[in-house]
Amino acid sequence: MTMAIDVPLDGEGFLVNREDWSEEIARELAAADAFEMTEQVMGYIREARAMYDENGVVPPIRKFAKKVKVSTKDLYAIFKKGPMKLICKWGGLPKPTGCV
Numbered sequence: 001m002t003m004a005i006d007v008p009l010d011g012e013g014f015l016v017n018r019e020d021w022s023e024e025i026a027r028e029l030a031a032a033d034a035f036e037m038t039e040q041v042m043g044y045i046r047e048a049r050a051m052y053d054e055n056g057v058v059p060p061i062r063k064f065a066k067k068v069k070v071s072t073k074d075l076y077a078i079f080k081k082g083p084m085k086l087i088c089k090w091g092g093l094p095k096p097t098g099c100v
Contacts, residue, residue: 014089021049021092029090037090041078044068045091048084058088058096 005028008016013029015021026045030037047068051059061084065072075083084096 012089012095014095015092018092018094025092026090030086033086033089035086041087041090044075044087048087048093049091052093058084058093060084 005025007020007025010016013032015025015029023042026042027037030041035041044064048059048064051064051067059067061072061075064084064087065075072083079086088094088096
């Protein structure tokens with residue numbers, strides 16, 4: 001994966017250092033996954049980051065969907081596979097574990 005911004009990524013494309021994250025990097029990571037970042041998706045990323053900062057854990061998808069006032073079905077329609085995984089990946093958050 002070639003990005004205009006040089007930041008360390010793990011084997012799955014997640015940021016190694018959370019402090020490296022910026023909205024520009026989020027757009028680059030999404031583009032590397034052939035996804036065009038929208039303001040709606042960036043809003044989801046900002047909310048997930050805020051929830052992570054507040055609780056120290058990646059929010060489960062149901063809790064996240066309720067917070068952003070969308071259905072989990074809507075999130076899957078936007079992200080196709082693993083909404084929380086992509087939100088975390090592009091948002092510089094740790095990989096979600098278990099059933100999120």
